[in-house]
Amino acid sequence: MLITCPYCGPRDVIEFTYQGDGNRQRPQPASQNLDAWNAYVYDRLNPAGDHNEIWQHSGGCRAHLRVVRNTITHEILSTEFARGGHKTESRS
């Protein structure tokens, strides 16, 4: 599987670390809403199809990426820096 890092270009998946479901929303730091924290820490979407994920290019530039991946075909639909900015569409 190849993931296109917006900085480094397409790289083998071995250079990346999966950092989980990209749909999670971290509550405000001071929030005492335990349900919201619980959802953030433990709940994960597990769709059969397109999924928003976070990957770190840990074996490369170390940037975190927001990746849309199809969990059935493993096709990577898009990647962008988690910080925002450059987005790479790679739907073939």
Add this chain to the structure above:
Amino acid sequence: MAEQHLPERQSPLEPEYHPGSHGNFEHGVDVILSEMRPGTILQLAAWPGEEKQLIEIIGEVTGLALPDGAGGGVSSGARAAFGFAPGKFTVVDEAEGLAQAFAGAITPAVGTLTDLSHGRTAIRIAGPKAEWVMAKFFAIDFALPAFPLGAGRSTNHHDVFAQIQRTGADQFDIYVFRSFARSFWKALCHASEEVGYEVQ
């Protein structure tokens, strides 16, 4: 403080560094391996939006005209610089003391400066089979059009992080963590046996 006389820095490769020809060299050596031992290896990082400013500062301090764009880099005999991550650059100088030259220039508004002169080990591989040997370690495309002269890349070989700069048509400078350097060097020599190599 006046610069005092410093002892020579110890190379992490020392006991495994054997100058001369090795491996299958009867028909000539196809790669030359060497440790570069630059005096300065710096990491410069710009805050988002300050990248161009940082590139300008690098140009002013080192005289190196860094091309903009991911992985852009340049090398001149004694100095080299390349981008290795968004907003981050490695700057190398043969001489020690480049950090001081940058110290005033990199203001908190621009970014940060981290001295890695001891922490990274620079290994050069050159020769007609340099791409071939590099391909044994790293899953990146070393062909010249894909990896142009001066450009930098961040990648890894198993647990060994590496920053690689192409400093010649058939020459690469590899920056690895010092603690991994000997292990990597041994692997590099081993992988070069097939083509014949010389350690300089």
Add this chain to the structure above:
Amino acid sequence: MSPRRAETGGRIDRLRTIRFTFDGAAYTGHAGDTLASALLANGVTLFGRSFKYHRPRGLLAAGVEEPNALVTVLRGEVREPNIPATMVEIYDGLVAVSQNRTPSLAWDIGALNQLGGKLLSAGFYYKTFMGPVIGPLKGTRFWMFCEHFIRRAAGLGKAGTAPDPARYERMNAFCDVLVVGSGPAGLMAAKAAADQGVRVILADLEAHFGGSANWSDEIIDGMPAADWAQRAVGQLEGNDNVRLLPRTTVWGYYDGNTLAALERVTDHKETPAKGEPRQRYWAIRAGTVVLATGSFERPLVFPGNDRPGVMLAHAAERYAVEYGVLPGQRIALFTNNDSAYRSAVALKKAGATIVAIVDVRADISNDMRRLAGEAEAELLDGHAVIATEGGKALTGLKVQRFDALSGALSGDERSIHADSLLMSGGWSPTIHLASQAGAKAEWDPARQAFLPPKPTQRWIGAGAFTGSFSTAEAIAEGRAAGVSAAGGTAAPAALPTVEAAPGDPDPAPVFEIKAKGKSFVDFQHDVTAEDVRLAHREGFVSVEHLKRYTTLGMATDQGKNSNVPGLAIMAEALGKPIPEVGTTRFRPPYTAVSIGSLAAERFGDLKPERLTPMHDWHIANGATMYSAGLWYRPMIYGLPGETIEQAYVREAKATRESAGIVDVSTLGKIAVQGPDAAEFLDRVYTNMFSTLAVGKARYGLMLREDGLAFDDGTTWRLGEQEFLMTTTTANAGKVMQHLEYFLDVIWPELKVTVTSVTDEWAGAAIGGPNARAILASCVTGTAVDNATLPFMGIVHGRIAGVPVMICRLSFSGEMAFEVYSGAGYGTHVWQALIEAGKPFGLVTYGLEALGTMRIEKGHVTGAEIDGRTTARDLHLDWMLSKKKPFIGSAMMDREGLIAPDRLELVGLIALDNRPLNGGGHVVEELDEDNPHDSLGHITACCYSPALGKYIALALVKDGKARHGTRAFVSDPLRNRFGQVEIVSNHFYDPDGSRMHG
């Protein structure tokens, strides 16, 4: 002259004779021979014994699909089993042996299994060995009894046990176009793509490029096909944008057009050159793949179709044309299609007598009648072979009239004398890689074959792979595929002309001749047509179940021959058309792949080593090294005759009495820099760092998001916006990722850079009552007295001319300092400290003494911060700031994390004065026979020289409340039971007077 080697012909080098042995007998062959062709030339007909019944088997094929002639190649002590003899290139000194026979190939005791054929039918193992014990000879226990004998009798070659000294390597390759297969289609594709200027890789599993051109009788561009192929290869060799990979099997097609290939670099050489790997694993990332993998000829299923001497028709043609070897002198052919006629003519030309062509079809075209005439063969149309005769070699066959529509046999049996029977059951495109790439193959009723699916990745098919079996089509499709793969448009130039024998590519839909006797479908796994029907009768209707129950297609050849005939027989049994029965998906690897090639350079060096700057000094000074993650650290510096315990006790005691020094360079060190660095640390650590003064250090604790403890360490403020964070050695990477995640994903607005500077600094921790005096004697440029360097203070100075940074902090509980210098000066500074310490009796100490002193002090490490403990469990709740939120603050007070019965950190003292063991449990009541009701477990243990006792740290339920009470350790695994006293984890100097000085 060899008995079967023709006087002329073949593309072998008759001037070069090569000597080798097979089963101990010496043979010769020529350069260019495979083991199969060379043995065949020597008159060898018996190559192996079959898997289950130990039937004698000869060569079936000439290529990679060979199911019978599997051999073991020996190189010194190393044995590589199960290689098709057809894929072994001979070299001087080659030693090969046959397999699955006792005591010899010719006299195999296992052949008695043939008498018990009914017993060993499909599902034998399931029926006999699975499930409850009913009778005396049934059930799983019976299997355990029989397994040894069965595994010896059934099966393949024996794997060796000697270590493999060969070198294996991995290569990463990138190309625009990867062409798999170098027959006419592949060659044209590679040429066309290369002409477009793109990067091309051409891979073929054979030693010589050319594919069918190497043995076809055809004329391409006015020259023999083989010469045309060689010319094309020569043109490709001259292109520097083309990489040619002969002897390279592309065995896996993965996501992102990533393909795996195995290059057999030196398997055909007597001795590899220095540094040359035996095999290379290529990971190829291709823009577009051209699949020109050709097709396999299918056997026909009829009684005795496995007898030595029965061979695939094209294989015989190949042995004759490529190797100059005739599989027999009197050859009969049995076919359901036209291609066998071409084989007949070729073999006739090579000098054989073609006694008959038996064709299941009644209506034979005039073209084929003409070819039969050319071969001077009797044409038996509307006939079928119903039996073969002979023992270890074929002597004849029986034919009968056959109706292709009904499958009925009629009329008199007729015997034909022949020493070779060649069969052709039609052709199956080699669609394995396309199937691996993701889509389902489609059945083509005309070709009676599964054709490649629509591409789901970027590949283009060409030639026989697509079901276009003629060379002219292969050439046209190959060029079109190459041009298109390279992103070009087809040049109008004329295609090479082809002169080839005529032939209809569509076979008659006949797969099996039902007559008395064992008819083999899967030769390698000894699966017969009757086994398939039996499976159906027993209710196995899904093709996936059929496969597993009969093991059809599950041998090392992965059903390359048997897949389609097996499905056809199953379909007939089910009364369904073949496409409704479906096919199984092919999975990697296409052929067997050595584990060595997968491990590649990782073999013997699985983990890179991380060495501290002082590593060589440690080795030279008697340290016993210990691998901690990737790091190597001194465990003890043992004196002659010392045990490990004696060494660490001596080291720890000397440190507490005077001074000791330890290499702490492995501690994770992260530079945290930027205007928001202090704010970031406040969020990351449970305690406050923004209040830390420049030039001071503070102990910090991090939690995970879920509120559990994550890591601890000291962080030093080197400047207003500059911190040096230290982490535990083991967690350095994890902490780095944790910080990067929060900066990148959660708080991108913070202006902070984090950089691993672990390797930048050499660290030496020097501690003990005399540590300060030692430093004072060697440090210049700064004082180290209490006023200048208070507890947790930082100063800069020099030691032996080298700039150093000194922080006064203590892990040992003694007055202690960490001295950091540039890694390149690490040994220099270390030696200067050792020298300065000599008058004070300074000792070097290793991890064991370090651990001992930290246990005595009750400090936690990864053994206690184990991902299950909270700050409170570890009595670190004083570090949880109430003034600010931090990572984990919202979750750390959840019910379960503050429950009163949680395990808490305590100290244990062994009351029986015997060593305690890590992992041993703590119980209230001792019950050696039936240990129960654990209160917790031991995390770390040692002999404490300071206390003169065996002590341990433990996590114990309600631990604090149990201080001063007694309990027991219960460690049945190591038979260690005994009484302990539960005490505070702070065994030694609990008020810290020693380190505060």
